[in-house]
Structure formats: structure tokens, C-alpha cells
Amino acid sequence: MLINEESGMDRVSTTNTINSVVIVGLGYVGLPLALKLSAHFSVIGFDVSDSKISHLKQGVDVTKQHSSEEITKSGILFTSSTSDILKKTVYILCVPTPIDQYHQPDLSFIRSAGETVGKCIGHESVVVLESTVYPGVTEEILAPILEKNSGLKLGEFGVAYSPERVNPGDANHTIDKIIKIVSASDQKSLEKIQQMYSQITQVYVSPSIKVAESAKVIENIQRDLNIALVNELTCLFDRLDVNVHEVLKAAGTKWNFHNYKPGLVGGHCIGVDPYYLTHKAKEVGFHSEIILAGRRVNDNMHVYCAQRILKKLYSMKRNNNIGNNGNNNQTNNHSILIMGLTFKKNVADYRNSRVKELISELKKYNVTIYGYDPYISEDVIQSHFGIKCATLEEVGTTVDLVIPAVEHREISSSLSTFLAASNFRFAEKIFHLF
Known part of the structure; x- marks a missing residue:
């Protein structure tokens, strides 16, 4: 069932029945949700990272998705203290659900958040999970953790599942422009979160939590x-x-x-x-x-891309183009600049970026690699990606290839300026992965 803001729900009544909404986890999912809900409810933003809380209190979003003005004017209480989130109406868990080295689900963040929130909830609190999971996690894993740590039984409090659909860097599909699936363990909890989310966007009521979990994945x-x-x-x-x-x-x-x-x-x-x-x-x-x-x-496409790069380098060597760049013609002296290192364009998130795997593959062939990304610090480029940091202006004319692996707005602009300044003399250096 699809419900929107104009479906006859009483905003005043809803606001009065929800004393506070606690957002647990203030990353790409939690922070934009907190900002939207803060226009209608008293919102507390909770995160275990003291550094992140400190930044947010100063109006700084480390994900670079929100302005300082947007954060400071929201009225959100940012905290890492559990004493600030006791006995609230709704708790929304927006925590990571990664995999381990064996491609098995890592639910440690959900378990930890459940233990923390379980010690804070009261009668009739509703705990909403937004993280992507497999069917059964909300009711079979999270709910028992909440029961154990709260001393309450499910029914005295409620659990719900409303999967996030955040697409970082996408201004056309923000929370208020998408449909939000909602589901809960009981009718009262369902009505509460249904009315809460409908303050900011359209909602679709799922017949069960497992259906909602399955739909998301x-x-x-x-x-x-x-x-x-x-x-x-x-x-x-x-x-x-x-x-x-x-x-x-x-x-x-x-x-x-x-x-x-x-x-x-x-x-x-x-x-x-x-x-x-x-x-x-x-x-x-x-x-x-x-x-x-x-x-x-998909997990092996970095190998295909590496082979294309190497093939291009060897082709340039045969045509003596590499020697003209100031390098000798030995295989272990190829050099490239990879521009864009995050997992997608126009975001600062480099978690699980396949560019890192591409770099590792190229290193097997003794290619000298420089890297640049306007969203990532020089320290991260060197420590996480294991390459030297350099800009297009610094090495663009001397490396053999310039590879725009992730075409951020800034990178596209920089490439255009670089080519125009050189009268397109270095156009043959620009090599796209696909």
C-alpha cells in the first residue's frame, strides 16, 4: 500500500506522539535521514565516533554531502553519549553491513548497535533497522539482542525494518524524492513509523519485515x-x-x-x-x-582493465611514444596517473573501491603509479591505495598514460583544461577504462 504526505495523516498528532527520534550511525545514510526528520521531530544523532560527532557539532560533514549551514540550522543534538538517548520513542539504526574476507556477512555493527540501543529503549519504543540484510535478521538476530539488553519482551517494544535507498552523489533521488518501504513487528509500531516517514516522503507498507528485507537486497x-x-x-x-x-x-x-x-x-x-x-x-x-x-x-573486471592498460602501454612502446615522454623503453619504467579513486564519482567514500584492486594488479607488472582524487587526502592515497599522490598539472606531461578511472566533476573539468592548455597535444595520453 502506497501512502504519501497528503493521505490524511495527522501531522500534529504524529509529532506529539514521538518525543524524539534517535539516528544511530551518522554516515551516508544516517546523516541525510536525520536532517530531513529534524524538520518535523526532535532528532538526536548518535555515533560511537567522537571525531565524527566533533566535526558535526562544528557543522562539518566528512562525507562532503551536506553544507555547514544545513547541519548547524537543523537543531540536531549530536552525541556519542548513551545518556542522551534514554527512553526515546524511535531509534533508527543506520550502520554498515559489510562482508568478511570470505564473502560472509559481518553483522557485528548491527549486534553492537543492538546492544547499545537495547540498554536505552523503554516500553513502546520502536527500533528501526535501515541497513541491508538478508531475510530474518531484524526479527531473528536484532530483536533477541534488544530483549536481552533491555529486559523487555518483543511486544513491550517494537522492531521495524525500513531499508535505506540512499544513492550518494545523486541529487535527483534524495530521501524526500523516493518511496520508503516500511514494515514492523506489530500494528502499533507500524503505524508509528509509517506516520513518521510519511512526514518526509511517500511510504509503501510491506506485509512483513522479511518481505521488506528481501525487497531491499x-x-x-x-x-x-x-x-x-x-x-x-x-x-x-x-x-x-x-x-x-x-x-x-x-x-x-x-x-x-x-x-x-x-x-x-x-x-x-x-x-x-x-x-x-x-x-x-x-x-x-x-x-x-x-x-x-x-x-x-564484476569482481574480476579490474583484471580486464589492467590488461587493457598494459596492452596500450606496450603499443605505445612499439610506436616509440613512451620514449618521447622522457622514459626509457624498459617495461618496468612505464608510468601512469590514475585520476579518481573512490568507489563512484562525486563522493568521498573509498570503501571497497575496485580501483585499489586495479592498482594492485598493475603493480605486478612494475608500473609506476601516481594517484589523484579531489575527495581524498594525500595521506589516504598513500596509505590505503599504496601509491604516490600527484596532480595532473604535476605529472600529466611526463607520465605515459592519464587514466580517469572515476570521473568526478572536478576531474572532468581538470582534463578539459589540461587538454585545451596543451592544444590537445597530449590527447593520446588520456585512456578510459571502458
């Missing part, structure tokens, strides 16, 4: 598989010496063709969430074929 799986198909076709058409972009453009003239583009699939959602469902599938004796096949394709 397959949203990202579907996208992962669609990109995997295009990535595999890219590898094939490269072998056939056929331009995949022209193929997709031609195929896109059919009314029901879905247009996806090839790329490196990283981040904390699409490259992670499929493993949550396949984990649950394995628990019930079901082996997923297609989901895991898609993951294998």
Missing part, C-alpha cells in the same frame, strides 16, 4: 547482475574488435532494452549485498547460480 542484486552482463559483453566484444558502446547505443533503440554501462562495481552496496542473500540461501540448502556468477564477473 534484491534491488541491489538486480543492478549487480545487469552490470555484470554488460561487463561480460564488453570483454567479449573487445575480443571481437567491436565497439561495445556503439552496440549498446544501437540496441538501445529497442523500446524494452535496458541500457546499462560497463564499469568497476565497488562500494558498500552492490558489490556486497548479493553475498548476504547467497549466505542465507546456503543456510537453507539452496545454491545460487546466477547471483554468484554475476559477482565473479
Whole structure:
């Protein structure tokens, strides 16, 4: 059932029944949600990171998605003290759900948040989970943790699931412009969160928590598989010496063709969430074929990209272009500048960036690699990615290739300026991964 702001719900009544909303976890998901809800409710932003809380109190968003004015004018109480979040009406958990080195779900953040919040909730509190999980986590894992730490039984408090649909860097699909799925363990809790979320956007009422959990995880799986198909076709058409972009453009003239583009699939959602469902599938004796096949394709695209780069370098060497850049013609003296290191454009999040895997692959061939990203500090570039930091202005004319791996707005602008200043003399240096 789809419900919107104009569906007859009493805003005054809703606001009066919710004394405070606590957002647990103030990253890409929690902070924008807190800011939107603060226009209608008393909001407390809780995070275990004292550093993050300190920054937010000063109006600084380390994710670089929100302005200082937006944060300081919100009236949100930012805190890392549990004494500030005792006995509130609604608690919304916006914590990471990563995977471990064996591609198994890591629920440690949910367990920790559950233990913390469990010690704070009171009778009739509702605890909402927004993180992506496999079916059953809210009721079978989170709820028992809350019971144990609160001394209450489910029914005396409620649990709910309303999956986040945040797309960092996307101004067209912010929280107030998307449909929010809501579900809960009982009707009273459902009505409470349904009315709360409907203050800021349209809501869709799911018939059960497990349906909502399942819907969220397959949203990202579907996208992962669609990109995997295009990535595999890219590898094939490269072998056939056929331009995949022209193929997709031609195929896109059919009314029901879905247009996806090839790329490196990283981040904390699409490259992670499929493993949550396949984990649950394995628990019930079901082996997923297609989901895991898609993951294998996408997880290995950095190898394909590395081979294309090496092929280009060797081709330039044969044509004596590399020697003209001031390098000698030995294989171990190739040099490149990779521009853009985050997992996607126009965001500062570098978690699970596949560019790091690309760099590791190229290092096997003794390629000297410089890196630049306007969203990442020099320290992170050196410590996390293991490469030297350099700008296009510093090394653009001397490296063999300039690779815009993640085309942030700033990088596209910088490339245009660089090419124009050189009268496009260095245009052959610019090498796109796809």
C-alpha cells in the first residue's frame, strides 16, 4: 500500500506522539535521514565516533554531502553519549553491513548497535533497522539482542525494518524524492513509523519485515547482475574488435532494452549485498547460480582493465611514444596517473573501491603509479591505495598514460583544461577504462 504526505495523516498528532527520534550511525545514510526528520521531530544523532560527532557539532560533514549551514540550522543534538538517548520513542539504526574476507556477512555493527540501543529503549519504543540484510535478521538476530539488553519482551517494544535507498552523489533521488518501504513487528509500531516517514516522503507498507528485507537486497542484486552482463559483453566484444558502446547505443533503440554501462562495481552496496542473500540461501540448502556468477564477473573486471592498460602501454612502446615522454623503453619504467579513486564519482567514500584492486594488479607488472582524487587526502592515497599522490598539472606531461578511472566533476573539468592548455597535444595520453 502506497501512502504519501497528503493521505490524511495527522501531522500534529504524529509529532506529539514521538518525543524524539534517535539516528544511530551518522554516515551516508544516517546523516541525510536525520536532517530531513529534524524538520518535523526532535532528532538526536548518535555515533560511537567522537571525531565524527566533533566535526558535526562544528557543522562539518566528512562525507562532503551536506553544507555547514544545513547541519548547524537543523537543531540536531549530536552525541556519542548513551545518556542522551534514554527512553526515546524511535531509534533508527543506520550502520554498515559489510562482508568478511570470505564473502560472509559481518553483522557485528548491527549486534553492537543492538546492544547499545537495547540498554536505552523503554516500553513502546520502536527500533528501526535501515541497513541491508538478508531475510530474518531484524526479527531473528536484532530483536533477541534488544530483549536481552533491555529486559523487555518483543511486544513491550517494537522492531521495524525500513531499508535505506540512499544513492550518494545523486541529487535527483534524495530521501524526500523516493518511496520508503516500511514494515514492523506489530500494528502499533507500524503505524508509528509509517506516520513518521510519511512526514518526509511517500511510504509503501510491506506485509512483513522479511518481505521488506528481501525487497531491499534484491534491488541491489538486480543492478549487480545487469552490470555484470554488460561487463561480460564488453570483454567479449573487445575480443571481437567491436565497439561495445556503439552496440549498446544501437540496441538501445529497442523500446524494452535496458541500457546499462560497463564499469568497476565497488562500494558498500552492490558489490556486497548479493553475498548476504547467497549466505542465507546456503543456510537453507539452496545454491545460487546466477547471483554468484554475476559477482565473479564484476569482481574480476579490474583484471580486464589492467590488461587493457598494459596492452596500450606496450603499443605505445612499439610506436616509440613512451620514449618521447622522457622514459626509457624498459617495461618496468612505464608510468601512469590514475585520476579518481573512490568507489563512484562525486563522493568521498573509498570503501571497497575496485580501483585499489586495479592498482594492485598493475603493480605486478612494475608500473609506476601516481594517484589523484579531489575527495581524498594525500595521506589516504598513500596509505590505503599504496601509491604516490600527484596532480595532473604535476605529472600529466611526463607520465605515459592519464587514466580517469572515476570521473568526478572536478576531474572532468581538470582534463578539459589540461587538454585545451596543451592544444590537445597530449590527447593520446588520456585512456578510459571502458
